[in-house]
Amino acid sequence: xxxxxxxxxxxxxxxxxxxxxxxxxxxxxxxxxxxxxxxxxxxxxxxxxxxxxxxxxxxxxxxxxxxxxxxxxxxxxxxxxxxxxxxxxxxxxxxxxxxxxxxxxxxxxxxxxxxxxxxxxxxxxxxxxxxxxxxxxxxxxxxxxxxxxxxxxxxxxxxxxxxxxxxxxxxxxxxxxxxxxxxxxxxxxxxxxxxxxxxxxxxxxxxxxxxxxxxxxxxxxxxxxxxxxxxxxxxxxxxxxxxxxxxxxxxxxxxxxxxxxxxxxxxxxxxxxxxxxxxxxxxxxxxxxxxxxxxxxxxxxxxxxxxxxxxxxxxxxxxxxxxxxxxxxxxxxxxxxxxxxxxxxxxxxxxxxxxxxxxxxxxxxxxxxxxxxxxxxxxx
Ligand code: ATP
Ligand code: MG
Numbered sequence: 001x002x003x004x005x006x007x008x009x010x011x012x013x014x015x016x017x018x019x020x021x022x023x024x025x026x027x028x029x030x031x032x033x034x035x036x037x038x039x040x041x042x043x044x045x046x047x048x049x050x051x052x053x054x055x056x057x058x059x060x061x062x063x064x065x066x067x068x069x070x071x072x073x074x075x076x077x078x079x080x081x082x083x084x085x086x087x088x089x090x091x092x093x094x095x096x097x098x099x100x101x102x103x104x105x106x107x108x109x110x111x112x113x114x115x116x117x118x119x120x121x122x123x124x125x126x127x128x129x130x131x132x133x134x135x136x137x138x139x140x141x142x143x144x145x146x147x148x149x150x151x152x153x154x155x156x157x158x159x160x161x162x163x164x165x166x167x168x169x170x171x172x173x174x175x176x177x178x179x180x181x182x183x184x185x186x187x188x189x190x191x192x193x194x195x196x197x198x199x200x201x202x203x204x205x206x207x208x209x210x211x212x213x214x215x216x217x218x219x220x221x222x223x224x225x226x227x228x229x230x231x232x233x234x235x236x237x238x239x240x241x242x243x244x245x246x247x248x249x250x251x252x253x254x255x256x257x258x259x260x261x262x263x264x265x266x267x268x269x270x271x272x273x274x275x276x277x278x279x280x281x282x283x284x285x286x287x288x289x290x291x292x293x294x295x296x297x298x299x300x301x302x303x304x305x306x307x308x309x310x311x312x313x314x315x316x317x318x319x320x321x322x323x324x325x326x327x328x329x330x331x332x333x334x335x336x337x338x339x340x341x342x343x344x345x346x347x348x349x350x351x352x353x354x355x356x357x358x359x360x361x362x363x364x365x366x367x368x369x370x371x372x373x374x375x376x377x378x379x380x
Contacts (some may be wrong), residue, residue, distance in 0.1 A: 001295070002029030006067030010035035010042030012337040012347065013270050016278070018047045020286035027294055032066055034059050043339045057081050065089040071247060071293055075102045075268050076148050092293035093245030093268045100242075101268045102259050105146045105177045114242040115199040115377065116235060117262045119254075122244035127168045134158065137180045137206060143167045146175040149254045152213020157181070183260060184254035188195035188222045190236035191274035193288045195244040196295040201234045201288075203281065203301040205229045207250070208273050211313075214345050215366075216368070218309040219361055220276045224255060239266065248289035250274060272311070272347070279333045279352045280307035308364050312336070312375055314346035321380045322348070327371060331356045342377050 005021055007014045010033030021028040022045070031047040033040065034054060043049040052059030055078045064070060064085035072094055079102065082095035093101075100106045119323065122133045126141070134141055139161075145154035156167040161183045187210065191203040207222035208215055222229065236251045243249070243266075250271020252264040273287035283291070283299025291298055322342040327334050336349035353364055353371070 002027050004028075004030045004066060005133060005290075006031065006063040007031065007047070007073060008063070008070065008071035008077050009033065010040035010047060010049060010347075011073060012041050014047070015041035015045050015337060016275075016284075016286045016335075017071070017073060017270065017289060018042045018045050020290055022046060023287070024290060027296070028290065029256045032063060034063050038060035039335045043341065049168075051262040053374040054078075055081065061085055061088075069293060071269075071289070072098075073269055079100075088302040089332055090293075093243075093247045093249075093285045097243055098268055099247030101266055102148075103146050103175075104144055104149070104265060105175070106249060107266060108177070108341075110261055111239065111240075111266075114238075115241055116242070116252040117260065119182050119264075120180040120263055122178050127164065130158075130164055130168060130178055133178045134157055134161070134164070135296070137178070140181040141181045142181060143171070144177050144179055145171055146177055146330045152210075154229070156286065162337050176319040182254045182264075183257060185224065185257055185259075186224065186255040187264070188224070188232060188253050188255055188261075189271065190216075190232055190251045190253070191248060191277065191285050191288075191301075192236040192240045192251055193245055193248045193285075193298055193301075194240040194243070194371060195298055199298050200240045201231050201301050203274065203277060203285070204303045205232045206273055206276065212345065214313065214347075215272050216311055216313070218273045219360075219365075220280055220303055220307045220309070223361060225259070228255060228259050228261070228274060231259075235261055235263065239263070246295075247292050248274070248285050272350075273309075275335075275350050276309040276352050278335070279354050280305050295372075306359065306361055306364060306370055307339070308361070309352045310353065310368060310372075310375060311347055311353055312351070312377065314342040314344050314345045314348055315377045315379070318379045320345050322377045323380050325349075325377070327374050329353075329371060332371070342379070348377060 033042045054211040079095040136319035143156045187208045207219040209217040334351040
């Protein structure tokens, strides 16, 4: 008999987890999500929905009572509430792993203690701490919110002494850390998985291109030397080994000017930079996540085809209903998330452009340039 799967969050990640779960009926018989938006993306593909905030204690208790196993698509769940319902349902990754990861200061301290490279950072309690640390780090540096950041909204880059007060005020009393700026060559990531029995597998290193702090393109594989790839994948495995949690994790990294790897941050969940796996790999990150939390043997992570993932983002100049996109190219796999309303830079969908006749990344990028105009979202 299959298990009942509970997911905290029913956005596009929850939706794609639910779709993978539906292909495993012998393991999962039903999916329930908690999400505040009625008819959220996951509900549109057949998940039952509890309409409530991700941190709503009653809703999480309800979910735990109804589910055999719980996971999440967002990292901002309340780890204390989750800890309190562990007696009703198995939770993966564990609330303890979530507690460490969801606080950037705890996360970086944990990695540093385990000899995993991270940028230099320091805890900030007051404005004097910032000034003192900037004297040591130099400029620029990044002031970051410890919790609940996404799409770069929890970061403030400080370029000079004059900006310190403004940066401090921007966060309105949130807990903070200061981080040394890394003049990276490239942003990369590894989608890593660990199952409940301790088996670890990593997907090949990919390259991420951001626009205004939001992921725009993922290039699989990353255009770096095999030495850099090996280094990054090894660091990802080590991270999974010390973290202990079960599931898929997105590990964001920087490649430095001298080809060293430092971890920027870890997401304790499936990750936007892993969407290429839907078509590029034998096992998608969504199936892998389910295999990991169910304690099944992990699937192959081999990259079968060069692939570029391109995010469909809301047009910056309008908010509202939008026209359906028409992109029907060969070897292009479009996935829209069923969001009714477009907002500036909101993630509305993505597509994977997959190499068919061994096209190189360069050729795929040229092809992508020709497609981009049709991937622009327009109001109805
Ligand atoms: P997301 O949810 O998009 O991953 P976030 O709000 O958690 O974002 P970070 O991942 O910490 O924010 O940072 C967003 C981006 O800011 C990074 O992808 C990187 O481009 C830049 N950045 C962050 N930290 C540093 C750093 N120490 N040095 C240089 N650039 C940085
Ligand atoms: Mg990030």
